[in-house]
Amino acid sequence: MQRPKGTRDLFGEELASIRHVERTMSDVFKRYGYEEVETPAFEPLELFTKKSGESVVKQLYAFKDKSDRELALRPELTAPVIRLYISQLRSAPKPVKLCYFGNCFRYEEPQAQRWRQFLQSGTEIIGSAQAEADAEVIALSDEIMRELGLSDYELRIGHTRLLREVLAHAGVKGSAQDPIMRAIDSREEVRLRAELDCAQVKARDEKLLRSLIALRGSVKVLRQAEKLVAGLPKAKAALGDLHEILEHVRSFGAEKFTIDLGIARGLEYYTDLVFELYIDGVQVAGGGRYDELIELLGGDPCSAVGVGFGVDRIARALLGRGMIVPRERLDCVVLPAGEGVLSECLKIAGELRRVGLLVDIDLMGRKLSKAIAYADAQGAKGAIIVGTKDLKEGKVTLRDMRTGKQELVARRELVNKLKAVP
RNA sequence: GCCAGGGUAGUGUAGUGGUUAGCAUUCGGGACUGUGGAUCCCGCAGCCCGGGUUCGAAUCCCGGCCCUGGCCCCA
Structure with a gap:
């Protein structure tokens, strides 16, 4: 058509x-x-x-x-x-x-x-x-x-x-x-x-x-x-x-x-x-x-x-004139890593969105390496990697997509932590 | 409404009568069962539509549709 x-x-x-x-x-x-x-x-x-x-x-x-x-x-x-x-x-x-x-x-x-x-x-x-x-x-x-x-x-x-x-x-x-x-x-x-x-x-x-x-x-x-x-x-x-x-x-x-x-x-x-x-x-x-x-x-x-x-x-x-309007960048993409973490990922995305952050989540069931590539392609500032092992300890991994630096963050602190980042 | 030039995967292109229609890129998957931008492999996907000429048409002809631009007019 x-x-x-x-x-x-x-x-x-x-x-x-x-x-x-x-x-x-x-x-x-x-x-x-x-x-x-x-x-x-x-x-x-x-x-x-x-x-x-x-x-x-x-x-x-x-x-x-x-x-x-x-x-x-x-x-x-x-x-x-x-x-x-x-x-x-x-x-x-x-x-x-x-x-x-x-x-x-x-x-x-x-x-x-x-x-x-x-x-x-x-x-x-x-x-x-x-x-x-x-x-x-x-x-x-x-x-x-x-x-x-x-x-x-x-x-x-x-x-x-x-x-x-x-x-x-x-x-x-x-x-x-x-x-x-x-x-x-x-x-x-x-x-x-x-x-x-x-x-x-x-x-x-x-x-x-x-x-x-x-x-x-x-x-x-x-x-x-x-x-x-x-x-x-x-x-x-x-x-x-x-x-x-x-x-x-x-x-x-x-x-x-x-x-x-x-x-x-x-x-x-x-x-x-x-x-x-x-x-x-x-x-x-x-x-x-x-x-x-x-x-x-x-x-x-x-x-x-x-x-x-x-x-x-x-x-x-x-x-x-080349005066393009800069696109608003995603604050982060939530990436499930491993079995049984998807529902936690969805919860995290929801919480972050509710405090006004721009959040995407992998909806393709991708493996982690592809998911990170996706986050990169979307131009996200960061990624939240939710892995089985970390989650058992009540933690998630926060990755800076620009530098590649990662840190473990307590699941409970996550929203406040991200809200603080400009 | 009229005039000129165009229409090949999502995008950019090669192909002038016989090709499994090629390439690049994008997209999906894999190599790599928890770590990206590299590389390699696989996959999805195309001749604008309809007639005609021909043994055979993406290729030639006609009509239409659409695109780009011009006239008229207008933002």
Whole structure:
């Protein structure tokens, strides 16, 4: 039997790396005051089509259950978490700060760093329209990367409302902006030109737009952008928002970012701030503000900002750098030597495990020489050899697997003796 | 969905029409009936699936499945 296409079996170093990433994220989320939530792996199909339209159905694992309900495996976690908020937490004290981990599913062709089932994590701040909320989400993302030792990541920050206001000024309104936003996001000159022609954008506005999306760099580019949109108060306000967010980001202690006004995230639900995080050219996280999604999904209008992380991609980046998570070593392996000692071995293993030691025991009925080789192969620090003769005298042999030194220890002292060893 | 390159024991590989499909490693056992990492011996285990061509296919052809990567899109 083969695995379904685009899925993976996880074990060994790779799984250890993923768990390490999850643990680190979980710690940071908690430190920032987020509460963990978990939602079902499948949801009503509508939850995902509402925000992105029918076009996403072909990238969904959508199906009907035995009662003809239209369902889909979740392709991402923001919409389910927002659904949870609307149905269970709408009157919780604001802001509602949630974090989550979970598998997501997309029916796409697998390729590098892209699978049909993958792990996402993330956070959402629901109920705050303040710039400091946007800034906290960015600061948290920065902190996670630094905590993981991936401080050479690239953080790009942009603002979709800025671009949309410029388009609105040029006479392109509402959803007519979407194809243009996608073209901007693709960074393909030809495609953008075609879309702008199609929307009959005037040369002057096109020039303004092109100048804006080409802006990239430090806070200095905000000044240039301000000059460009001087005559457009709404666009200027969007820039002011971005400026304020970045001030707060710096106060939070995150200095390392690039302003990139060409980030559009066309298909997504982002309304204002947008940001993306890259490692070695691979996007590992993305986020932003989405002030319309909650209403779209049937809740009362409410602002929200959040970030999603590609857990597998981040774990892969760690492995790619040789940053392997050291495996916890067994404290000892209990080895029966001779007849009639097995039950005593099982008792010893139980006692040691109950005081928190990492203990294995030979379950293969091996002879002592093979059993010691097994203990060695498992990387155990020590072995406890339980022999017929020693046991009759109420003793067992304690062997240091590294040095090979052995000592006889009274059976009664064994637990305390081992507990004392660091 | 499309494009390119691939699929031989658990892992890594040799094998281009006729081989008991070889090697290394891993795993289990033994030499070594209470002492490991060495050595030697034994054992388990494989041609992705289905058709076709042929006296004969791991090998050639077709289809599918899966893998690696690219397009689209995205984590």
